[in-house]
Amino acid sequence: xxxxxxxxxxxxxxxxxxxxxxxxxxxxxxxxxxxxxxxxxxxxxxxxxxxxxxxxxxxxxxxxxxxxxxxxxxxxxxxxxxxxxxxxxxxxxxxxxxxxxxxxxxxxxxxxxxxxxxxxxxxxxxxxxxxxxxxxxxxxxxxxxxxxxxxxxxxxxxxxxxxxxxxxxxxxxxxxxxxxxxxxxxxxxxxxxxxxxxxxxxxxxxxxxxxxxxxxxxxxxxxxxxxxxxxxxxxxxxxxxxxxxxxxxxxxxxxxxxxxxxxxxxxxxxxxxxxxxxxxxxxxxxxxxxxxxxxxxxxxxxxxxxxxxxxxxxxxxxxxxxxxx
Amino acid sequence: xxxxxxxxxxxxxxxxxxxxxxxxxxxxxxxxxxxxxxxxxxxxxxxxxxxxxxxxxxxxxxxxxxxxxxxxxxxxxxxxxxxxxxxxxxxxxxxxxxxxxxxxxxxxxxxxxxxxxxxxxxxxxxxxxxxxxxxxxxxxxxxxxxxxxxxxxxxxxxxxxxxxxxxxxxxxxxxxxxxxxxxxxxxxxxxxxxxxxxxxxxxxxxxxxxxxxxxxxxxxxxxxxxxxxxxxxxxxxxxxxxxxxxxxxxxxxxxx
Numbered sequence: 229x230x231x232x233x234x235x236x237x238x239x240x241x242x243x244x245x246x247x248x249x250x251x252x253x254x255x256x257x258x259x260x261x262x263x264x265x266x267x268x269x270x271x272x273x274x275x276x277x278x279x280x281x282x283x284x285x286x287x288x289x290x291x292x293x294x295x296x297x298x299x300x301x302x303x304x305x306x307x308x309x310x311x312x313x314x315x316x317x318x319x320x321x322x323x324x325x326x327x328x329x330x331x332x333x334x335x336x337x338x339x340x341x342x343x344x345x346x347x348x349x350x351x352x353x354x355x356x357x358x359x360x361x362x363x364x365x366x367x368x369x370x371x372x373x374x375x376x377x378x379x380x381x382x383x384x385x386x387x388x389x390x391x392x393x394x395x396x397x398x399x400x401x402x403x404x405x406x407x408x409x410x411x412x413x414x415x416x417x418x419x420x421x422x423x424x425x426x427x428x429x430x431x432x433x434x435x436x437x438x439x440x441x442x443x444x445x446x447x448x449x450x451x452x453x454x455x456x457x458x459x460x461x462x463x464x465x466x467x468x469x470x471x472x473x474x475x476x477x478x479x480x481x482x483x484x485x486x487x488x489x490x491x492x493x494x495x496x497x498x499x500x501x502x503x504x505x506x507x508x509x510x511x512x513x514x515x516x517x518x519x520x521x522x523x524x525x526x527x528x529x530x531x532x533x534x535x536x537x538x539x540x541x542x543x544x545x546x547x548x549x550x551x552x553x
Numbered sequence: 554x555x556x557x558x559x560x561x562x563x564x565x566x567x568x569x570x571x572x573x574x575x576x577x578x579x580x581x582x583x584x585x586x587x588x589x590x591x592x593x594x595x596x597x598x599x600x601x602x603x604x605x606x607x608x609x610x611x612x613x614x615x616x617x618x619x620x621x622x623x624x625x626x627x628x629x630x631x632x633x634x635x636x637x638x639x640x641x642x643x644x645x646x647x648x649x650x651x652x653x654x655x656x657x658x659x660x661x662x663x664x665x666x667x668x669x670x671x672x673x674x675x676x677x678x679x680x681x682x683x684x685x686x687x688x689x690x691x692x693x694x695x696x697x698x699x700x701x702x703x704x705x706x707x708x709x710x711x712x713x714x715x716x717x718x719x720x721x722x723x724x725x726x727x728x729x730x731x732x733x734x735x736x737x738x739x740x741x742x743x744x745x746x747x748x749x750x751x752x753x754x755x756x757x758x759x760x761x762x763x764x765x766x767x768x769x770x771x772x773x774x775x776x777x778x779x780x781x782x783x784x785x786x787x788x789x790x791x792x793x794x795x796x797x798x799x800x801x802x803x804x805x806x807x808x809x
Contacts, residue, residue, distance in 0.1 A: 413575075
């Protein structure tokens with residue numbers, strides 16, 4: 229039986245562990261923290277599985293590989309909500325919607341009535357929108373808790389430091405792997421979580437705006453995750469300006485958010501390579517999976533499968549990066 | 554073309570914000586041959602070291618860097634940001650932006666002149682982001698600016714040259730001052746028009762960064778800038794009302 233040590237218990241590490249244990253490996257997951265929490269970039273994720281909307285700016289592999297994510301998460305027993313994505317703009321930014329529609333052809337155009345039928349609480353507020361039906365979302369923190377439990381039940385060991393010994397190592401440490409991946413950089417994202425009983429949403433809503441784009445992801449318990457800024461910085465401070473922008477955009481989406489409870493404000497730096505695409509690399513018995521940028525939950529399943537195939541079958545996957553040696 | 558004594562090969566200047574990735578940004582510079590990159594010292598990025606990885610990628614472009622004070626709303630903020638930029642990038646060049654109106658991002662002319670004076674006294678070489686106002690231009694030159702950067706339209710709108718009369722007047726009033734049309738350009742044809750009017754260069758960001766194919770759009774702008782400059786240097790004909798055939802009609806059976 230192959231022994232595998234996975235460094236990092238964020239979304240990349242846990243997906244890799246899941247794929248390897250499914251192939252019969254003896255898996256140890258190493259992370260300094262005893263459970264999933266705010267030290268991991270994935271803790272702050274939105275949990276949108278929206279490959280087509282991301283394709284507005286992301287490269288082709290993100291769209292193609294991301295399409296398989298919803299099925300992968302569902303196969304692990306994670307509740308995946310398949311209600312698509314709703315895209316709207318405020319009145320004077322109407323052209324933003326046309327631009328988005330051109331770049332995301334997998335949409336259906338909605339008039340005010342059709343939009344109200346999908347999201348009754350937004351009825352009367354928007355005259356038009358787009359529905360990207362083949363998209364999904366999940367609760368990212370619940371999803372990773374679930375993966376940890378399943379891995380434990382399947383015999384995976386969680387440790388705070390690697391045990392010495394031979395075997396395969398899969399480095400999924402995110403930005404902490406900058407010691408060995410010098411072209412990795414941090415891209416700061418800030419988010420907020422609100423609680424409101426006054427508004428219900430069935431699916432993620434994206435508000436296009438030339439200055440303050442916003443997405444709102446509904447979560448169980450009347451929670452709404454607002455995201456996310458994208459700043460070229462590895463700083464983790466939550467700035468007043470960013471929070472003002474997020475909250476103002478949410479208020480513009482629906483005034484009920486003005487009365488909501490502010491539950492949480494978070495920030496972290498996403499690990500990214502210069503092309504903002506993830507990479508695999510291998511040196512000896514160490515495989516590195518990194519650079520998932522803002523696509524952790526969307527791309528980790530595909531990357532995990534590639535890493536596992538590389539480890540178990542000796543294949544050379546797409547997104548393999550030779551420069552890292 | 555010279556800015557503060559430095560010879561610049563390309564008349565296209567590009568911003569470095571909002572691209573899909575640093576790799577796409579680098580490709581846009583490569584294909585366009587742009588000679589100057591503006592770079593934003595965003596205070597909310599958090600501290601002087603926090604954006605270092607991205608700034609290293611911008612430095613690797615191998616072009617002249619023009620740091621800016623984007624997002625500053627007061628003299629003090631702009632001066633502090635300029636000082637920070639000089640430390641970070643080792644250049645005295647500063648694109649001075651002092652925003653006076655949140656919605657239109659219009660410059661605050663009074664704060665702009667004051668900040669330009671302070672920075673010039675501190676040894677900066679100031680590139681003020683200004684309007685097409687001739688009086689304001691005169692004040693900025695008096696404050697020590699040797700380059701002017703009038704807007705085409707408000708930042709990020711892509712509306713093109715919204716006050717052609719004003720831009721022509723400004724160009725005519727100060728024929729020897731290097732001038733860059735900065736902001737508001739959405740299409741290469743608008744850049745060509747600015748160059749045909751005798752502007753020395755154009756600076757843009759959103760039109761390239763937010764295009765579906767930023768590198769292709771950057772190259773489109775580069776060619777338009779070249780075309781517009783050639784037209785300006787070629788001394789174009791004046792428009793006239795009467796049609797004048799380019800081939801003489803005498804000797805042809807035009808009466809038949």
